[in-house]
Amino acid sequence: MVSILNKVGIDFKVLGRRERCCGYPLILLGDYDGFKALAKDVVGIISSEGVDKVITNCPGCYRCFNEFYPKVLGVEVLPFKVIHSTQFIYENIRLGKLRFKDGVKLRITYHDPCDLGRHSGIYDIPRDILTSIPNIEFVEMERSKEAARCCGAGGVLRMLIPQLSTQVSITRIKDDVSPLNVDAVITACPTCVKNLRDGASISEMFYNLKHIDVLDIVELIDELTL
Amino acid sequence: MSLWFDSYREALTKEMENEVLKVALERFTRTYWNNRNKALRRLPYYNYYRKRVREVKTWSIAHIDELIKMVKENLEALGGTFYLANTAKDAAEYVAKVCSEHNAKLIVKSKSMVTEEISLNDVLISRGMEVVETDLGEWIIQLRSEKPSHIIYPAIHLTREEVAKTFSKVLGRELPSDPSILVRVAREKLREKFINADVGISGANVIAADTSTIFIIENEGNARFSTNAPPVHICVSGIEKVVPTVEDALLVSRVVTPNATGQLMPVYISLITGPSRTADIELKLTLGVHGPKELYLVLVDNGRSKMINDPDFREAAYCVKCGACLSDCPIYREVGGIVWSYKYIGGIGAIWTYFTHGLDKAAPLAFTCTTCGRCKAICPLEIDTPSMITKLRERLLRAGLVPQEVLTTIKNVKTVGNPFGITPFLSRW
Numbered sequence: 078m079v080s081i082l083n084k085v086g087i088d089f090k091v092l093g094r095r096e097r098c099c100g101y102p103l104i105l106l107g108d109y110d111g112f113k114a115l116a117k118d119v120v121g122i123i124s125s126e127g128v129d130k131v132i133t134n135c136p137g138c139y140r141c142f143n144e145f146y147p148k149v150l151g152v153e154v155l156p157f158k159v160i161h162s163t164q165f166i167y168e169n170i171r172l173g174k175l176r177f178k179d180g181v182k183l184r185i186t187y188h189d190p191c192d193l194g195r196h197s198g199i200y201d202i203p204r205d206i207l208t209s210i211p212n213i214e215f216v217e218m219e220r221s222k223e224a225a226r227c228c229g230a231g232g233v234l235r236m237l238i239p240q241l242s243t244q245v246s247i248t249r250i251k252d253d254v255s256p257l258n259v260d261a262v263i264t265a266c267p268t269c270v271k272n273l274r275d276g277a278s279i280s281e282m283f284y285n286l287k288h289i290d291v292l293d294i295v296e297l298i299d300e301l302t303l
Numbered sequence: 304m305s306l307w308f309d310s311y312r313e314a315l316t317k318e319m320e321n322e323v324l325k326v327a328l329e330r331f332t333r334t335y336w337n338n339r340n341k342a343l344r345r346l347p348y349y350n351y352y353r354k355r356v357r358e359v360k361t362w363s364i365a366h367i368d369e370l371i372k373m374v375k376e377n378l379e380a381l382g383g384t385f386y387l388a389n390t391a392k393d394a395a396e397y398v399a400k401v402c403s404e405h406n407a408k409l410i411v412k413s414k415s416m417v418t419e420e421i422s423l424n425d426v427l428i429s430r431g432m433e434v435v436e437t438d439l440g441e442w443i444i445q446l447r448s449e450k451p452s453h454i455i456y457p458a459i460h461l462t463r464e465e466v467a468k469t470f471s472k473v474l475g476r477e478l479p480s481d482p483s484i485l486v487r488v489a490r491e492k493l494r495e496k497f498i499n500a501d502v503g504i505s506g507a508n509v510i511a512a513d514t515s516t517i518f519i520i521e522n523e524g525n526a527r528f529s530t531n532a533p534p535v536h537i538c539v540s541g542i543e544k545v546v547p548t549v550e551d552a553l554l555v556s557r558v559v560t561p562n563a564t565g566q567l568m569p570v571y572i573s574l575i576t577g578p579s580r581t582a583d584i585e586l587k588l589t590l591g592v593h594g595p596k597e598l599y600l601v602l603v604d605n606g607r608s609k610m611i612n613d614p615d616f617r618e619a620a621y622c623v624k625c626g627a628c629l630s631d632c633p634i635y636r637e638v639g640g641i642v643w644s645y646k647y648i649g650g651i652g653a654i655w656t657y658f659t660h661g662l663d664k665a666a667p668l669a670f671t672c673t674t675c676g677r678c679k680a681i682c683p684l685e686i687d688t689p690s691m692i693t694k695l696r697e698r699l700l701r702a703g704l705v706p707q708e709v710l711t712t713i714k715n716v717k718t719v720g721n722p723f724g725i726t727p728f729l730s731r732w
Contacts, residue, residue: 096720097720098716098720098721098722100716102712102713102716102722103713103716103717104693105674105693105696106696106700106705106709106712106713107693107694107695107696107697107698107699107700107701107705107709108697108700108713109697111713111716111717115716115717191673191674191675191676191677195675195676195677195679195680196676196689220336223680224631224677224680224681225677226633226636226677227633227673227675227677229633229673230673231673231674231675232672232673232674232675232689232692233708233709233712233722234634234671234672234673236708236712236722237312237670237671237706237708237709238312238315238316238670238671240315240316240319241315241316241319241634241637241638241671242673244319244637245633245634245636245637245673248633248636248637249633252329
């Protein structure tokens with residue numbers, strides 16, 4: 078993400094050690110009071126930096142800032158705008174600030190992260206980004222958009238019942254991705270990447286499926302732009 | 304320490320290794336997905352229907368007391384008997400009492416989740432009555448002493464090969480794993496039960512208040528048989544099933560069906576309005592001709608009022624029990640509904656379990672969910688189960704009914720600043 082920000086030539090800063098979790102896991106685990114306190118802290122920390130916009134790579138954070146923060150803090154809007162990395166990338170491709178190299182030929186599909194797709198309604202932006210890349214052949218999974226199968230890591234399940242979480246990701250790869258015969262499955266969520274990578278490598282080892290790369294859209298775009 | 308969660312997790316992991324279950328769920332998930340999609344393509348008015356049903360259910364739940372009163376008055380005017388049961392025990396005791404009063408020895412049942420909820424079969428069997436489930440799936444699991452693993456397809460955790468094994472054992476001869484042959488066995492075996500039963504017990508998919516009409520949706524014909532052949536019919540259902548009119552109830556049926564089985568219409572929708580009657584001889588009204596002379600409607604509360612009066616969970620009472628949320632749930636796809644249930648199954652089942660059987664029974668179910676929202680997206684009424692799951696987790700946390708990992712993760716977020724509890728090295732920026 079930092080590399081893409083540099084390419085676009087935008088003035089940015091990172092919080093470094095002052096960065097805190099947005100608190101989404103607290104909501105998922107039912108600690109509303111803890112979440113409220115943390116939301117106040119996080120808004121305070123970011124506000125003190127005097128930034129207009131926050132870019133997050135994580136759909137959970139994106140949903141949390143845009144849906145849950147205003148709710149628990151009782152405000153209409155936060156003192157800063159929070160956008161998802163795909164929105165930033167899309168905008169800058171449109172503006173011509175991110176230009177594609179002559180990349181390799183790839184056949185890819187896209188996995189909708191639950192918090193970005195179903196819970197935030199962002200289905201088209203990542204697809205528009207992917208289909209605008211030269212030499213890329215984009216194919217859709219049968220279960221996509223609102224019907225997409227979860228990667229298995231949501232709801233803190235990856236920590237609570239890891240076996241089950243991994244099994245869900247294996248099915249996503251085996252039943253949904255693999256029949257498309259793609260080189261890579263692209264997603265837009267760090268947790269989906271982690272879990273689907275587990276699913277892909279286990280499918281490769283135990284089900285004799287061919288190797289499938291799992292990439293975050295940010296990694297792919299950074300790789301393919303000047 | 305949350306040892307209960309450790310043993311639950313162990314059972315769940317073991318279930319995931321069950322080879323029969325794996326095959327069964329793979330077959331089921333694919334077929335369901337195809338059938339439902341095919342049906343919806345042929346239902347251009349589906350979106351209108353389901354939005355209207357949401358309105359109907361919202362209104363009905365807001366006026367539930369009036370509607371229940373209407374059902375009672377209308378049913379009694381037709382010569383039926385109405386009973387409102389506050390608890391599961393109350394409901395089961397009442398049904399057992401009615402059966403005893405009729406000296407019932409043999410009882411046939413058609414599929415009903417509410418009778419599962421109140422453990423009715425156990426109560427009746429303990430009073431020395433023979434209870435036979437007549438829905439094919441329910442009969443299979445009754446023969447195997449198992450519990451339903453899906454609210455629509457109770458035996459979906461089994462393959463045809465497993466069913467053949469079970470039937471072969473019961474009949475004492477080897478049967479092939481051919482569904483048409485297995486179905487013929489059920490037809491032959493159950494026919495005598497229908498004819499000889501003293502009481503038929505059914506559920507209801509929806510009930511129309513204005514005429515006290517019970518709607519039963521089915522394909523096999525067993526519900527028709529078991530509510531028609533015996534001299535007494537007892538219908539056991541939940542108070543939330545009542546809607547204002549017959550038209551509303553039909554609309555609910557039309558939304559339930561494609562989501563349950565991928566059909567445009569079920570083979571049968573039975574509309575039962577009072578006991579069987581005739582006035583063919585001198586217009587003298589006489590009850591009980593070929594159908595039951597006595598009709599009992601038992602509506603069960605058992606926590607539903609509490610659910611309805613709780614703004615965080617009221618939406619769960621809108622559930623029309625079509626099972627779509629389970630049928631396309633990524634977790635259900637892996638574990639099925641035997642371990643991930645108490646009586647009610649899965650995500651929405653966790654909410655229902657909280658109100659019908661208590662917070663402790665709901666705890667393991669609530670923590671087996673990715674809150675991915677597939678259930679909400681497929682639900683014809685768009686019931687927000689993922690949000691209710693997080694609200695349920697809030698109550699579980701307050702009650703101390705959470706796995707140890709939950710407490711650790713919460714502590715990590717608060718103290719280290721991330722859920723993993725690792726201190727990141729960020730100075731390269």
